[in-house]
Amino acid sequence: MSKLERNWQYAEQYPGETEAQMRARRLSLELGIEPVSRSTAAHLSGVAALSRARAICEIGTGVGVSGLSLLRYDNEATLTSIEIEPEHLREARTVFADAGIQSSRLRLIEGDALHVMPRLNLAAYDLVVLDANPTELLDYFEHALTIVRPGGCVVVPGAFSHGRVPDPAARDEATQALRDLLALVADSPAIASMLSPAGDGVLTLVRQAG
Numbered sequence: 577m578s579k580l581e582r583n584w585q586y587a588e589q590y591p592g593e594t595e596a597q598m599r600a601r602r603l604s605l606e607l608g609i610e611p612v613s614r615s616t617a618a619h620l621s622g623v624a625a626l627s628r629a630r631a632i633c634e635i636g637t638g639v640g641v642s643g644l645s646l647l648r649y650d651n652e653a654t655l656t657s658i659e660i661e662p663e664h665l666r667e668a669r670t671v672f673a674d675a676g677i678q679s680s681r682l683r684l685i686e687g688d689a690l691h692v693m694p695r696l697n698l699a700a701y702d703l704v705v706l707d708a709n710p711t712e713l714l715d716y717f718e719h720a721l722t723i724v725r726p727g728g729c730v731v732v733p734g735a736f737s738h739g740r741v742p743d744p745a746a747r748d749e750a751t752q753a754l755r756d757l758l759a760l761v762a763d764s765p766a767i768a769s770m771l772s773p774a775g776d777g778v779l780t781l782v783r784q785a786g
């Protein structure tokens with residue numbers, strides 16, 4: 577194993593998780609859902625805590641690993657989470673309830689993010705997480721920029737598309753969408769961007785105020 581692989585593995589195993597996160601992770605795998613990795617979950621918790629995000633929006637609930645991570649350190653933060661699969665959302669409701677998250681802190685919306693996002697309030701969210709269908713990422717991003725407040729963050733887990741983004745031979749639609757987003761934000765004066773190799777890559781963007 578190379579030094580870089582050892583670093584990555586260490587960072588992946590380092591974060592502790594709550595019982596609820598671990599249960600949701602097991603359930604995700606049983607249902608064939610790919611939850612955010614442990615280091616990505618810790619990154620989401622950290623960004624939420626650092627930015628003191630109170631209003632959070634997530635695209636792609638799964639059964640709640642990322643959602644629990646986003647709400648982990650602030651008992652007053654609220655989560656609006658959009659999920660297209662009714663079964664995933666049903667399981668997520670149970671996961672959040674078992675974790676003791678009050679229903680008043682949650683707005684779980686069943687539907688296609690491309691239809692739901694345009695109906696959300698403008699500049700209303702401190703933090704927006706995009707973790708649904710990567711081939712639709714550029715459309716999600718366009719909507720995310722309208723619903724995140726100036727100074728707020730947009731986070732994209734899975735930014736390496738299973739390691740394919742850095743591979744020039746990979747040309748599938750999801751990989752290309754991620755490359756397009758990375759290129760779009762790289763030199764934007766309106767968006768500060770950070771690409772971390774945690775998990776399968778995490779892209780963190782800050783919409784600059786003004």
Ligand SMILES: C[S@@+](CC[C@H](N)C(=O)[O-])C[C@H]1O[C@@H](n2cnc3c(N)ncnc32)[C@H](O)[C@@H]1O
Binds near residue numbers: 660688689690
């Ligand atoms: C990678 S999983 C999300 C995992 C979750 N964020 C977690 O860490 O536990 C992607 C989820 O997005 C949902 N999804 C896919 N396309 C969607 C769309 N257009 N709108 C809303 N949800 C979508 C899938 O059903 C799936 O549950």
